[in-house]
Amino acid sequence: MSTTVSTVHAAIAAAVRAPSPFNTQPWEFAVHPDRVDVWLDQSRVLAVTDPEAHEAHIACGAAVYTLRLALAVSGQRSELVVLPDRTRPDLVASVVLDGKYRPSPHERTLAEAVWRRHTNRRPFLDRPVPSPAKTALMRAAAGEGAQLHLMDEPADVGAVADLIRRADHVLGQDLAHVTEVRGWTGGRDRLDGVSVAAAGRPSTADTVIVLRELGSRATAVPFEQLPLLGVLTTVGDTHSDHLAAGQALQAVLLEACAAGLAVSPLSQPIEVPATRDALSVLVGAAAHLVLRFGYGHPGTVTPRRPVGEVLR
Numbered sequence: 564m565s566t567t568v569s570t571v572h573a574a575i576a577a578a579v580r581a582p583s584p585f586n587t588q589p590w591e592f593a594v595h596p597d598r599v600d601v602w603l604d605q606s607r608v609l610a611v612t613d614p615e616a617h618e619a620h621i622a623c624g625a626a627v628y629t630l631r632l633a634l635a636v637s638g639q640r641s642e643l644v645v646l647p648d649r650t651r652p653d654l655v656a657s658v659v660l661d662g663k664y665r666p667s668p669h670e671r672t673l674a675e676a677v678w679r680r681h682t683n684r685r686p687f688l689d690r691p692v693p694s695p696a697k698t699a700l701m702r703a704a705a706g707e708g709a710q711l712h713l714m715d716e717p718a719d720v721g722a723v724a725d726l727i728r729r730a731d732h733v734l735g736q737d738l739a740h741v742t743e744v745r746g747w748t749g750g751r752d753r754l755d756g757v758s759v760a761a762a763g764r765p766s767t768a769d770t771v772i773v774l775r776e777l778g779s780r781a782t783a784v785p786f787e788q789l790p791l792l793g794v795l796t797t798v799g800d801t802h803s804d805h806l807a808a809g810q811a812l813q814a815v816l817l818e819a820c821a822a823g824l825a826v827s828p829l830s831q832p833i834e835v836p837a838t839r840d841a842l843s844v845l846v847g848a849a850a851h852l853v854l855r856f857g858y859g860h861p862g863t864v865t866p867r868r869p870v871g872e873v874l875r
């Protein structure tokens with residue numbers, strides 16, 4: 564292998580910047596002379612909220628995308644083999660090192676965004692996202708085998724907002740879910756989970772989109788009246804589709820970050836079977852996540868476990 568171990572470790576340091584539900588970071592990496600294997604870490608899958616590891620596979624897909632992007636900008640071509648071993652389903656991907664690569668300026672821009680990107684749960688400005696930026700977001704998803712259905716018409720946004728509100732209500736009644744969320748939020752000096760500082764602002768009665776209650780602090784600043792929403796979908800609904808959705812998610816988030824857009828993912832409607840089905844019917848494909856896009860005051864990046872802790 565001509566690629567040095569330090570290059571691979573640097574790429575893994577980028578990969579762990581990927582988003583994951585409640586910052587659970589449900590991944591592990593095994594470095595081999597010719598490849599990097601990405602494993603699902605079952606001990607970090609949300610047993611109550613994500614019993615089929617749907618969201619954990621999305622997170623692993625986002626990490627895989629980031630790993631390959633970081634390798635690419637360091638001049639390393641890679642081939643992706645998804646779920647390479649049927650007998651070991653937690654081995655979600657092999658990233659096979661495959662010669663030299665000349666990255667494009669756009670890939671460099673996206674790779675730089677890895678270090679700035681973060682979830683922004685604060686109110687956004689009532690400023691529309693221009694068409695070229697919307698096209699770039701949809702293209703980013705399509706490039707990874709997924710679709711991003713963007714909505715900014717009041718009726719469409721209202722229909723998704725209703726499903727989010729319904730799902731949020733159902734989840735709020737589920738004590739096991741609420742307890743699980745508490746275990747991953749509000750912590751101090753942790754390298755995982757969502758801290759109070761990252762929790763954003765709580766929704767109020769007139770907030771169009773009900774953001775997840777993560778122990779956030781109130782603000783006088785109102786939420787935007789008509790957010791731009793995106794529903795991330797794939798045609799199929801297997802773990803390999805969830806991994807594709809995760810790659811597309813990170814491609815979209817980095818594209819958004821590079822364009823100066825803030826984003827908050829919303830997975831409440833995905834976590835309740837009835838609302839997930841309704842959302843999938845609404846957009847005509849298997850729904851994996853809702854994204855809220857806009858312009859706003861930036862937050863800060865959240866902590867991650869160091870590379871040494873995620874090596875197998």
Ligand SMILES: Cc1cc2nc3c(=O)[nH]c(=O)nc-3n(C[C@H](O)[C@H](O)[C@H](O)COP(=O)(O)O)c2cc1C
Nearest residue numbers: 582583584585586618681682775828829830831865
């Ligand atoms: C599959 C998935 C589902 C998520 N669901 C939500 C959500 O419902 N609400 C929310 O505020 N953030 C959600 N997030 C964002 C994560 O909480 C966030 O990525 C994580 O805390 C790490 O923070 P960062 O994105 O700022 O790096 C989700 C992320 C992923 C990948």
